[in-house]
Amino acid sequence: MIVNESKNFAVPISGPFSLTDTLNCGQAFRWFNDGEYWCGVAHSRFLALKFENGVLKFYNTTKLEYEHIWREYFDLDRDYNIILKTIGNNDILREAANFAGGIRVLRQEPWETLCSFIISQNNNIPRIKKIIGSLSETFGKDLGDGNFSFPSAETLARLSIEDLSPIRCGFRAKYILDAATKVASGDIDLNLLSSIPLDDARKELTRIYGVGDKVADCTLLFGLGHIEAFPKDVWIKRAMEKLFGGILPKEAIPYAGIVQQYIFHYARMTKLSL
DNA sequence: AGCCAGGGTCTGC
DNA sequence: GCAGACCATGGC
Numbered sequence: 381m382i383v384n385e386s387k388n389f390a391v392p393i394s395g396p397f398s399l400t401d402t403l404n405c406g407q408a409f410r411w412f413n414d415g416e417y418w419c420g421v422a423h424s425r426f427l428a429l430k431f432e433n434g435v436l437k438f439y440n441t442t443k444l445e446y447e448h449i450w451r452e453y454f455d456l457d458r459d460y461n462i463i464l465k466t467i468g469n470n471d472i473l474r475e476a477a478n479f480a481g482g483i484r485v486l487r488q489e490p491w492e493t494l495c496s497f498i499i500s501q502n503n504n505i506p507r508i509k510k511i512i513g514s515l516s517e518t519f520g521k522d523l524g525d526g527n528f529s530f531p532s533a534e535t536l537a538r539l540s541i542e543d544l545s546p547i548r549c550g551f552r553a554k555y556i557l558d559a560a561t562k563v564a565s566g567d568i569d570l571n572l573l574s575s576i577p578l579d580d581a582r583k584e585l586t587r588i589y590g591v592g593d594k595v596a597d598c599t600l601l602f603g604l605g606h607i608e609a610f611p612k613d614v615w616i617k618r619a620m621e622k623l624f625g626g627i628l629p630k631e632a633i634p635y636a637g638i639v640q641q642y643i644f645h646y647a648r649m650t651k652l653s654l
Numbered sequence: 655a656g657c658c659a660g661g662g663t664c665t666g667c
Numbered sequence: 668g669c670a671g672a673c674c675a676t677g678g679c
Contacts, residue, residue, distance in 0.1 A: 501662065505660075507659080552674095591662080592663085611660070648660095
């Protein structure tokens with residue numbers, strides 16, 4: 381991977397922060413570590429990152445792009461210290477946060493998030509990454525540096541099931557096409573969903589064939605800024621039952637989505653002997 | 655070989 | 668409303 385060392389912008393981070401956990405905790409699927417940098421494509425741009433000595437360094441970008449794109453993408457304006465302090469009143473949440481408190485819940489592009497979590501269903505993370513990479517290389521825009529953007533809804537809406545067969549996404553192909561059609565036509569306006577109540581936004585997303593509550597909530601949490609969304613996958617269901625008897629502690633409710641991510645990562649890393 | 659993976663739909667009670 | 672079959676694919 382070609383990283384332009386001279387073109388960079390650095391930002392100090394206060395409080396717990398882990399680039400590895402943030403990019404590797406199953407909320408985003410296009411990031412990888414090349415041994416020196418964290419690399420990935422978002423917003424049709426190749427970005428490389430490093431975190432050392434409390435400073436987050438962005439390569440292949442500018443201060444202007446940082447201000448307009450990456451600052452929001454990495455959720456750097458939110459005070460996570462307050463969240464960690466609040467949930468720390470609960471012993472179990474504090475333990476989960478000791479494990480996963482370096483995670484930032486990303487704010488990814490809505491269409492990419494929706495499409496990615498459609499692909500995630502009944503699937504495992506390595507294969508989700510593989511399919512999304514293949515989808516991007518096959519139908520995304522060539523950025524000229526060996527990287528590809530995530531294909532737009534408009535691009536995918538023009539395809540057929542057979543066109544999608546090379547990416548090996550199985551039964552999910554028809555779901556992708558229905559989502560692409562509804563988004564590209566304007567039938568569903570993703571950006572609008574960030575500003576309406578969670579329940580209304582979820583109802584709108586589940587109009588898409590193949591999108592249920594879990595995929596909708598992942599889209600709302602990781603792509604549309606609804607940090608009160610609480611996606612329930614198999615890991616979370618088991619962990620919630622074991623840790624809290626199925627009921628989220630009240631301290632966590634305002635930031636349910638962020639806490640969900642802590643619990644997810646904690647459960648997976650410790651395997652929780654479920 | 656069989657089970658599972660950041661699920662959802664459809665059918666039958 | 669809820670249980671169960673079924674859906675493609677690949678790693679273990």
